[in-house]
Every structure is written in structure tokens, then in C-alpha cells.
Amino acid sequence: MTHRDESTFVVGVDxxxxxxxxxxxxxxxxxxxxxxxxxxxxxxxGQYCDADHGIYRQHPLDYIEALTQAVRESLxxxxxxxxxxVKGLSIATTGSTSVAxxxxxxxxxxxxxxxxxxxxxxxxxxDHSAVREAxxxxxxxxxxxxxxxxxxxxxVYSAEWFWANMxxxxxxxxxxxxxxxxxxxxxxxxxxxxxxxxxxxxxxxxRCAAGHKAMWHESFDGLPSEAFLSRLDPLLTGIxxxxxxxxxxxxxxxxxxxxxxxxxxxxxxxxxxGIGAFDAHMGAVGxxxxxxxxxxxxxxxxxxxxxxxxxEIGERVVRGICGQVDGSVIRGLTGLEAGQxxxxxxxxxxxxxxxxxxxxxxxxxxxxxxxxxxxxxLEQAAANEDPLTTGIVAVDWxxxxxxxxxxxxxxxxxxxxxxxxxAPKVYRALIEATSFGARAIIExxxxxxxxxxxxxxxxxxxxKSPLNMQxxxxxxxxxxxxxxxxxxxxxxxxxxxxxxxGIHDTAEHAQRCMGAGFEHVYQPNAKARAAYEQLYRRYRSxxxxxxxxxxxxxxxxxxxxxxxxxxx
Numbered sequence: 001m002t003h004r005d006e007s008t009f010v011v012g013v014d015x016x017x018x019x020x021x022x023x024x025x026x027x028x029x030x031x032x033x034x035x036x037x038x039x040x041x042x043x044x045x046g047q048y049c050d051a052d053h054g055i056y057r058q059h060p061l062d063y064i065e066a067l068t069q070a071v072r073e074s075l076x077x078x079x080x081x082x083x084x085x086v087k088g089l090s091i092a093t094t095g096s097t098s099v100a101x102x103x104x105x106x107x108x109x110x111x112x113x114x115x116x117x118x119x120x121x122x123x124x125x126x127d128h129s130a131v132r133e134a135x136x137x138x139x140x141x142x143x144x145x146x147x148x149x150x151x152x153x154x155x156v157y158s159a160e161w162f163w164a165n166m167x168x169x170x171x172x173x174x175x176x177x178x179x180x181x182x183x184x185x186x187x188x189x190x191x192x193x194x195x196x197x198x199x200x201x202x203x204x205x206x207r208c209a210a211g212h213k214a215m216w217h218e219s220f221d222g223l224p225s226e227a228f229l230s231r232l233d234p235l236l237t238g239i240x241x242x243x244x245x246x247x248x249x250x251x252x253x254x255x256x257x258x259x260x261x262x263x264x265x266x267x268x269x270x271x272x273x274g275i276g277a278f279d280a281h282m283g284a285v286g287x288x289x290x291x292x293x294x295x296x297x298x299x300x301x302x303x304x305x306x307x308x309x310x311x312e313i314g315e316r317v318v319r320g321i322c323g324q325v326d327g328s329v330i331r332g333l334t335g336l337e338a339g340q341x342x343x344x345x346x347x348x349x350x351x352x353x354x355x356x357x358x359x360x361x362x363x364x365x366x367x368x369x370x371x372x373x374x375x376x377x378l379e380q381a382a383a384n385e386d387p388l389t390t391g392i393v394a395v396d397w398x399x400x401x402x403x404x405x406x407x408x409x410x411x412x413x414x415x416x417x418x419x420x421x422x423a424p425k426v427y428r429a430l431i432e433a434t435s436f437g438a439r440a441i442i443e444x445x446x447x448x449x450x451x452x453x454x455x456x457x458x459x460x461x462x463x464k465s466p467l468n469m470q471x472x473x474x475x476x477x478x479x480x481x482x483x484x485x486x487x488x489x490x491x492x493x494x495x496x497x498x499x500x501x502g503i504h505d506t507a508e509h510a511q512r513c514m515g516a517g518f519e520h521v522y523q524p525n526a527k528a529r530a531a532y533e534q535l536y537r538r539y540r541s542x543x544x545x546x547x548x549x550x551x552x553x554x555x556x557x558x559x560x561x562x563x564x565x566x567x568x
Contacts, residue, residue, distance in 0.1 A: 012494030015093040020066035022074035023490035030514030034078030038069035054128035057118040088501030090274035092282040093187040096213035100180035105198030119173040130168035134159040154321040158406040187276035195255030207247040208277040211325030250277040251499040274500030286492025298459035320404040342399035381424035394433035435475040436539040474528040485516035
């Protein structure tokens with residue numbers, strides 16, 4: 001390790017759903033020397049999306065522009081002396097967020113014929129247009145008589161993931177299929193772009209993305225077999241050989257900055273760029289993940305990460321989660337992923353619902369200012385509600401269910417409404433529902449023999465909403481520590497940049513030197529915990545009703561079936 005007055009620095013980049021964040025960090029101490037956030041312009045304008053049909057696409061130019069702005073601004077804040085000592089840069093992204101690319105590895109939407117075609121853009125993790133394709137993948141994997149390629153992704157493939165999105169795009173857009181040489185995750189494309197290695201045969205693929213979203217596993221000799229893919233749909237014939245066999249962990253280098261990108265970002269071309277990974281996995285490391293700790297990365301959705309010693313889990317597989325992958329979080333440990341398809345989005349939806357009339361005022365500045373005051377006011381009022389007297393129980397699947405057992409066709413629900421139900425009561429029920437959904441995930445791990453000793457919370461809600469975190473502690477019956485890092489994902493990326501650049505030997509060593517610690521600890525309240533035991537049982541019962549109703553809706557009533565009602 002270098003001496004303090006000869007410090008070296010690293011940059012951690014976090015591509016979130018709405019924006020790109022850049023953090024400049026002292027690799028010796030973890031001191032943050034500069035940070036910046038850049039929002040995606042096209043995304044913020046609602047371009048290329050159709051929320052009513054679950055379609056969410058992002059243009060790669062948003063990523064390129066936001067990266068450039070965020071990194072340059074964070075380096076400017078750090079100063080020239082720090083800029084000259086930056087040795088590494090690593091990137092975390094949402095996932096699965098993937099795109100069709102040509103023979104050079106260029107996303108088709110960066111080529112003239114496809115520049116405004118949503119099918120040629122990155123399919124964001126929250127896009128649910130591939131439900132049918134996910135169903136077909138599951139049916140074939142479980143019934144074709146060969147290897148079950150969903151074995152290490154919890155036994156259920158999701159509409160949010162790599163293969164389902166690829167197949168859906170190929171089916172709905174023959175032109176994209178005809179011009180797509182390969183298919184690439186966002187966390188793989190960004191490091192490749194910065195290092196000039198975008199050609200699919202050169203591109204180093206993330207172990208994290210491949211194992212959790214593309215059904216990659218060593219025992220399968222990599223990706224699902226050609227026989228499986230071509231049987232799933234002939235449109236996939238031949239694509240496997242244009243993808244990859246080998247994968248790389250996030251502590252390895254992807255290469256050095258090209259001269260073009262070094263100039264664009266204001267860095268030296270000697271800067272090492274690390275292998276990319278998903279935001280939750282790097283965020284777990286940034287928050288202090290260690291064996292048997294559940295790290296909840298709480299954003300628009302949640303990703304729950306647990307790491308366990310690989311020799312401890314052995315051949316055991318955990319069903320109903322989002323995968324278990326050796327080295328996806330920390331080398332030498334198996335990373336297990338779960339999560340909820342909507343978390344912050346649930347509260348954002350409720351705010352939009354309540355603020356709709358404000359738009360009728362005609363003054364957007366006034367209505368926008370009032371809208372920002374809704375959730376803080378609700379938080380204060382909801383804190384005074386007794387959980388057993390509101391009479392309301394919510395189911396949190398407003399964007400489908402990710403875990404346990406992914407099902408993107410499910411919908412949220414409110415039970416127990418009356419004329420006495422007001423906004424604070426409903427808001428509290430929504431908070432409780434997200435905690436109940438998280439508890440169901442913890443129980444899924446425990447039912448499969450995975451020990452959960454404690455919980456670490458990461459994200460804006462964790463740091464800004466004491467009510468949310470106290471309810472979670474009460475529902476879980478576990479202590480929750482909230483990380484002091486305001487950008488835990490970017491900090492985790494910075495830790496991996498330090499390892500990839502050779503400053504630290506391992507991610508664990510980087511954690512010890514660069515970790516931010518914890519700013520608050522929530523302890524479960526025994527009285528509240530007893531109340532939530534009752535409400536949790538209702539949540540599970542109501543969830544079963546929602547699932548049954550969902551199955552009925554997926555199988556419409558026959559035209560010959562008598563659907564008349566009788567009042568007799």
C-alpha cells in the first residue's frame with residue numbers, strides 16, 4: 001500500500017436506472033474526493049418507453065453522454081492533483097440490461113438504420129415484454145429431457161433476463177435479428193467501449209452477468225447448449241458460438257483506457273479498467289458484505305445479495321431465487337441473488353397517484369414543488385399509525401414478483417380498504433408490504449439451509465426513511481445496519497477498480513481499507529414484531545389469492561362458458 005502523501009485514487013461508476021454516478025476515492029483510506037451525477041436525457045423525457053405495456057428501453061447515447069459528464073465533473077471536483085494519480089476505473093450497471101450488437105460490437109441503435117428503433121436499444125432490467133419467452137424457456141428447460149439449464153438460477157427463468165429479452169426482440173423485429181451478430185450486457189459493453197475491445201470475440205464477459213442472467217455455468221460448458229437454444233426457437237440457431245464460453249470476475253482487468261476515451265474523460269491512457277458487474281453485487285461489496293450477511297440494495301427495485309463459502313454450499317441449489325454463481329460477488333465465495341421487482345417504484349407510484357390533481361393547477365413549478373412534499377408528509381403521518389388498526393394489507397407486486405419464484409405477470413393489490421382508509425394508512429400498508437416481500441425472500445434462503453445472520457441496507461430509502469427501516473427490522477426480527485456510504489454501489493466499483501489496478505490484493509482487503517462503516521442500526525421492537533406476525537400471515541394468504549387470480553386472467557373465460565350472474 002502506498003504512503004498517505006503518495007495516495008493513489010480510483011474511480012467507481014454506477015449506472016442506475018435513471019442516472020450515472022461517478023465517485024473518486026482514495027484507494028488507501030476510502031476518502032471520497034469527488035462525486036457527480038448525470039441523468040439520462042432521453043430516458044428522463046420518457047423516450048422509447050411504454051409503461052402501460054411494460055416496455056422500457058434506453059439509448060446507448062444516454063450512457064455515453066452521462067458517463068462522460070459524471071466522470072469529468074467528479075474529477076473536476078477532486079482537482080488536478082488527484083486526477084493525475086487515478087490508477088483504476090470500474091463500472092457497475094443495472095441488469096439484466098442488454099442489447100443487440102453488430103460484428104464490431106456496436107449496439108445497433110448507434111448505427112444509422114436503427115438509431116430510433118427501441119428494439120435496437122438496451123432492454124432495461126424492468127422491461128417485461130418477454131413474459132411469453134420466459135414461460136417457454138422454463139417449460140422447455142423442465143420438460144425436454146436434457147439438462148435443466150435453470151438449475152443454478154433458482155429453477156425459474158425471468159422475463160427480465162438475457163435470453164428472454166433476446167428472443168423477444170428477435171421475434172418482433174426481423175431486421176434487428178438479421179443484423180444482430182451478438183448480444184451484450186450493459187456491464188460488459190461499457191468496459192469494452194472504454195478499452196477498445198468491443199468485438200464480440202475479444203469482449204470479456206462478466207461472471208456476474210453470465211451466471212445470474214444468461215444461465216452460464218461451468219458444468220454446462222458455459223451457456224445453454226446449441227441443441228436447447230435451437231429447439232427453443234430456430235431464431236437462436238448459431239447465436240451461441242457468437243457469444244462466449246469464458247467469463248471473468250470483477251477483480252480482473254478488462255484493459256486500459258483508449259487514448260480517445262482517456263482524452264474524453266480527462267484521464268491517463270494508463271488507467272486500468274476493471275471487468276464490469278451488476279450494481280447490486282458491487283454495491284454489496286461497497287456496503288461491507290461478508291459471509292452470511294444479507295445485503296439489501298434498495299433502489300427503484302431491490303436486489304438482495306448473500307455470499308457463502310463455496311465449499312459450504314457444495315452441490316446444493318437454492319430454488320426460487322435469481323441465481324447462485326461462484327465468484328459473482330467476491331472471488332472464492334458463491335454469490336446468491338434475490339430481490340423485489342418494485343421497491344422505490346412503489347412509493348413513486350403512490351406519489352404520482354396522489355399528485356395527479358396538482359397538474360390541473362396549470363403551474364408546473366407549483367405542482368412539482370408540492371409533489372416533492374407528499375412522501376415526507378406521509379412518512380410523518382404514517383409513523384403514528386398502529387399497524388393492527390389500519391385494517392389494510394397490501395401486496396407489493398406492482399411490477400411483478402422477482403423472488404421467491406419469478407413471475408412478472410403478477411400484480412399488486414390492496415385489501416381491507418374502507419371509507420375510513422386515508423393516504424397515510426395506505427402508505428404505511430405499502431411500506432409493510434415491501435417488508436413482507438423481503439421477509440419472504442429471507443425465508444426462502446433459510447428454507448434451503450442458507451444461514452442469514454444479519455442485514456445491511458443500502459440506498460437512498462435506507463438512509464432517508466427511518467420508518468421504512470424500523471418496520472423492516474420489526475418484520476424480519478433482525479438487526480439492520482445502514483451503510484454510511486451515500487453511494488455504496490459506486491464505492492464498491494471503486495474497490496474493484498483498486499483490485500484490478502493492483503493496488504489491493506483482494507476485494508476483502510479493499511473493503512477493510514476503503515469501507516465507510518455504518519451510520520445507523522435498527523433493532524426489532526418485540527411488540528411490533530408480534531403484530532407483524534399476524535399481518536405477515538395475512539400478506540401470504542392475500543398473495544395466494546392474487547396468484548390464483550393471475551392464473552385465471554392468463555386463461556380467459558371460454559366464449560361458450562356461462563358467465564352470467566344470478567341474484568336468486
